[in-house]
Amino acid sequence: MAPAGRRTTKGDVMPHPAPFLDLIVVVSGSPHPVRVDIHQTLEHVVAEALRESGNVGQPPADWELRTEDGMLLNQATRVDAAGLREGQTLFLSPRAGAGG
């Protein structure tokens, strides 16, 4: 079967990347697989991970999404622009507030 994709002017089939990305989101310590559309924002990833983990109804803004090395991800960023790769593990934790 020919790979999915569009034809170039020379007639070759140019495969396009899958529109979905499979991630592992560790929600408060528990890992959950999440499949997301790469055209959606990371806020959608957070909402999906919260739903998968049973944290239904909680606003994504109350949570922090971070990479393995602890970098905070902006939830307004689109998935395809966030530099994520297939199977990557992200960490989702409730915001701690200012503290003190």
Add this chain to the structure above:
Amino acid sequence: MPESPAEPAGRPPGPPRAGPASASLALVPVEVSRGKLAAEFADWETNAAIYARRGWLLLDCGPLHAEVAFLATVPLVGVFTIPVVTACVRLDYTNYDLWPPSLTFIDPRTREPASPAVRAPATTPAGVRDALIDGHPDTGRPFLCLPGIREYHNHPQHTGDDWLMHRATGAGRLAVICEHIWQRMARNVVGLRVTVQALPPAIGTQVEMALAQGDLAAAQPPLPVPLGEGSEVGGGQAEPYAGTGLDDAMRPDATGI
């Protein structure tokens, strides 16, 4: 099950004030709390490789407690780095999760209560805030003043922020508390600060060494984001928490080396 001592009249609901008396209270069947903490350890195992790379060391895991040390990589002269334990905690999950876990900073060698080597600053919209408070009114020990930690919720200034409002988010879970500690007390350790003071001969030269902490978000390369969208990471240099009083609060002997 031991009987609960009589509650003092007028005591507000929620986790008790810290102290020896609170340790004898049994409000949740021990098997329940043990089961919940065992689930935390099972999750820890799943992510153990990542936690190890982050420098999270699970020193001990008992039926109702966990002891975790946090390693930071501290650059020395040139390209050399050394791992330093910047914080080590004992988390007590007695009566979890009717109560949040109790956090005590400990010495990783003796496991006795001890002050950590660093502060716990974080940049917030309101400026830099240090979550490490030096004396809890009940214990006199330093504590981490963050939701999800018993010492926060039983502090007189936080009686309006009840633990039960945070419990559903997992604020007291082992990985969540470790994430907060790592972000504030290990990941933001950016180097070693050495101060030399040349003073009159009668006093001599004084050398102070301390771990330097800074805002790592300023040092991260910016993520590619669509035009018009902001990013929570910047592209500049790591910015020390200078001018906040945190540098002064660091103990000169708190190098861990």
